[in-house]
Amino acid sequence: MGNLNDKSFSISGSNLIKIAASVFLVMGLNTNPAAAENIGHEGFETVYHIYNGGNYVGAVSEEEKVEELVDAKVAETEQEFQGLNLEPDESFNMIAEQVFEPAVKNEEEILAALDEELDIKASTFALTLDGKVIAQLEDRAAYDETLRQVLLAYASPEELDQWEANKRISEGLPELEAGETRITLIDIEDDLAGMSDQAAPADVSTPEAAAALLLEEKDIKVTVEKQEKVKEGIKFETVEKEDKELFIGKSKVEQEGKEGEKEVVYTVTETGGEQSEREAVEEEVTAEPVEKVVLNGVKELPSVGTGKFVWPAQGGYISSKKGPRWGREHKGIDIAQPDGFDILAADHGVVKAAGADGTFGNRVIIDHGNGYETIYAHLKTIDVKVGDKVPQGTKIGVMGTTGRSTGIHLHFEISKNGATLNPLDYIKQ
Numbered sequence: 001m002g003n004l005n006d007k008s009f010s011i012s013g014s015n016l017i018k019i020a021a022s023v024f025l026v027m028g029l030n031t032n033p034a035a036a037e038n039i040g041h042e043g044f045e046t047v048y049h050i051y052n053g054g055n056y057v058g059a060v061s062e063e064e065k066v067e068e069l070v071d072a073k074v075a076e077t078e079q080e081f082q083g084l085n086l087e088p089d090e091s092f093n094m095i096a097e098q099v100f101e102p103a104v105k106n107e108e109e110i111l112a113a114l115d116e117e118l119d120i121k122a123s124t125f126a127l128t129l130d131g132k133v134i135a136q137l138e139d140r141a142a143y144d145e146t147l148r149q150v151l152l153a154y155a156s157p158e159e160l161d162q163w164e165a166n167k168r169i170s171e172g173l174p175e176l177e178a179g180e181t182r183i184t185l186i187d188i189e190d191d192l193a194g195m196s197d198q199a200a201p202a203d204v205s206t207p208e209a210a211a212a213l214l215l216e217e218k219d220i221k222v223t224v225e226k227q228e229k230v231k232e233g234i235k236f237e238t239v240e241k242e243d244k245e246l247f248i249g250k251s252k253v254e255q256e257g258k259e260g261e262k263e264v265v266y267t268v269t270e271t272g273g274e275q276s277e278r279e280a281v282e283e284e285v286t287a288e289p290v291e292k293v294v295l296n297g298v299k300e301l302p303s304v305g306t307g308k309f310v311w312p313a314q315g316g317y318i319s320s321k322k323g324p325r326w327g328r329e330h331k332g333i334d335i336a337q338p339d340g341f342d343i344l345a346a347d348h349g350v351v352k353a354a355g356a357d358g359t360f361g362n363r364v365i366i367d368h369g370n371g372y373e374t375i376y377a378h379l380k381t382i383d384v385k386v387g388d389k390v391p392q393g394t395k396i397g398v399m400g401t402t403g404r405s406t407g408i409h410l411h412f413e414i415s416k417n418g419a420t421l422n423p424l425d426y427i428k429q
């Protein structure tokens with residue numbers, strides 16, 4: 001062993017440190033007492049050679065003094081940098097040597113020099129980009145967390161956890177449920193790596209800061225591919241059909257439409273700085289849509305009356321009959337207090353007149369094409385115009401009290417070939 005030491009010392013410069021460090025791997029702070037005993041011979045004593053920063057500092061006889069010094073410096077640094085794993089700079093080394101005649105001098109000075117120049121470092125895990133250290137993390141866990149923070153710019157924590165868990169599943173993954181997303185690929189184009197290292201305690205970054213550096217300054221290229229399954233509605237179509245029973249211009253819904261439903265799997269690719277791509281890769285219809293069917297009337301509008309008349313209002317009662325009233329002839333009947341206010345054509349016909357007419361107010365005249373005409377007066381509003389074909393029962397306006405009228409009512413007249421008839425001979429409520 002003595003020879004080995006001699007050999008070590010015959011090598012100069014930085015090589016010395018390297019070889020010494022490899023031979024005395026367990027030395028340094030934790031100098032192995034067993035090793036010292038093994039090489040102890042009668043008459044020999046141990047001295048401890050101290051190296052720091054690539055330089056030989058000197059030799060001391062008691063390693064405990066050096067250990068105390070180092071411990072004190074670590075404790076001092078710890079006050080400012082809590083939580084870090086602190087240790088002497090890696091260039092610091094202490095090598096034991098068995099010597100016959102100890103030649104330790106100025107031990108106090110050597111310790112003072114060491115105290116002056118020894119750096120306390122944090123043991124770190126360095127983050128490298130393209131082989132260059134760009135950040136120092138506290139440990140491997142902090143390095144992993146840094147990469148996770150980077151990925152959180154592209155995926156939710158739940159998605160990343162699932163991604164990690166899925167890696168451990170060897171057989172096929174279960175099918176996605178609607179509403180679920182799953183990461184299928186994560187690719188970091190840049191050459192990111194990590195390695196054990198040392199750094200000044202003040203230079204140790206948080207994972208968040210290191211991730212921000214990668215994302216914002218280093219502009220690393222990350223691609224995250226996900227699959228997501230979503231439920232989507234399927235619009236229903238509207239089909240129009242002709243209905244010979246319905247008058248032209250009328251339509252009705254024969255069947256209400258209903259949206260269908262499908263489950264679609266999308267592949268979403270998010271690449272840093274670029275717009276994400278979303279592509280449907282799978283589609284399954286879970287409910288077919290129901291088409292809406294609309295019937296359109298094609299039946300010609302009858303313009304010639306039947307000669308039979310229907311009640312021209314929605315219920316109501318006869319508040320005044322035809323006959324002499326207030327010294328003159330009341331040529332029709334009045335219908336008041338109806339259930340609803342629609343005024344209806346009493347028989348098929350064509351609108352002959354529609355508009356304001358003196359004491360009648362808003363009134364409509366229908367020519368039934370068979371000699372009959374009917375008049376509807378005092379309407380609030382009119383829904384038809386001259387020339388309109390109005391089948392029996394068509395709404396032609398709304399009951400009102402326009403013109404000379406004492407309240408809301410319909411004044412209704414029937415005539416044939418110009419001769420006024422008594423409506424009550426033709427209509428029944």
Ligand SMILES: [Zn+2]
Binds near residue numbers: 333410
């Ligand atoms: Zn009247």
